[in-house]
Amino acid sequence: MNHLVVPSNQESTSIPNLITVESIEDWAYEQVGNELESNNPEKGLWTKLFVQAGGDDKQTRLLYISARVEKLIAMEKVRLSDISREQKDADPFTEARAYGLSEEEIEYLGKPIKAIHYVEKYSVPKSKILKAISLGKIHSVICRDVLWLQDRKIT
Numbered sequence: 001m002n003h004l005v006v007p008s009n010q011e012s013t014s015i016p017n018l019i020t021v022e023s024i025e026d027w028a029y030e031q032v033g034n035e036l037e038s039n040n041p042e043k044g045l046w047t048k049l050f051v052q053a054g055g056d057d058k059q060t061r062l063l064y065i066s067a068r069v070e071k072l073i074a075m076e077k078v079r080l081s082d083i084s085r086e087q088k089d090a091d092p093f094t095e096a097r098a099y100g101l102s103e104e105e106i107e108y109l110g111k112p113i114k115a116i117h118y119v120e121k122y123s124v125p126k127s128k129i130l131k132a133i134s135l136g137k138i139h140s141v142i143c144r145d146v147l148w149l150q151d152r153k154i155t
Contacts, residue, residue, distance in 0.1 A: 028072040032065050042068060092151065101148060105141045115140075115147035122153055129154070 035041050046064055053059035096105075096112040106112055119126065132138045132154045139150040 024073055024076050025069070028069045028076070029065075031072055032068045035068070036061070036065075045071075096148065099143060099146070099148075101141060101143050105143070105148070109139050109141060109148060109150045111151040112141075112148045113151035115149050118149045118151070121151075124154060 041064060045067060046060065049063040049067060050057075050060045053063055092112050093106060096109075097103075101109075101112060113121070115126075115129065118124065118129065129138070129149065133140045133149075138152070138154055141148045
């Protein structure tokens, strides 16, 4: 099962910190149920689907649930993607401390970066990173099973 983790310091009026595809779906259905229960559907979408359903209220309701759930899931995925992007762009020292690196480890790395982000940033294959580490060309630290590197291009 794929999990996404939303940091607890991010405001989220939507779903819990540990996110699964199933929890997003459950949340979306709950939101749509609340909209219908409070007689407060998204008017534009409801009207469009009412026309598509030929004025049939039951069919409109079914179409609305399906369309609105899809829309909420898509919006939540965009929100989570934005959070992930913000985390990547966050201050590397704050991120490293929050992850559990000691001040000594951070000082050793200079400017810390997760290896996965290093690969994306510098387009370097993992094998080249491992070789550079073994030759002492770049510093590395492992914390909670995650490899952290010195954020400088391997020469």
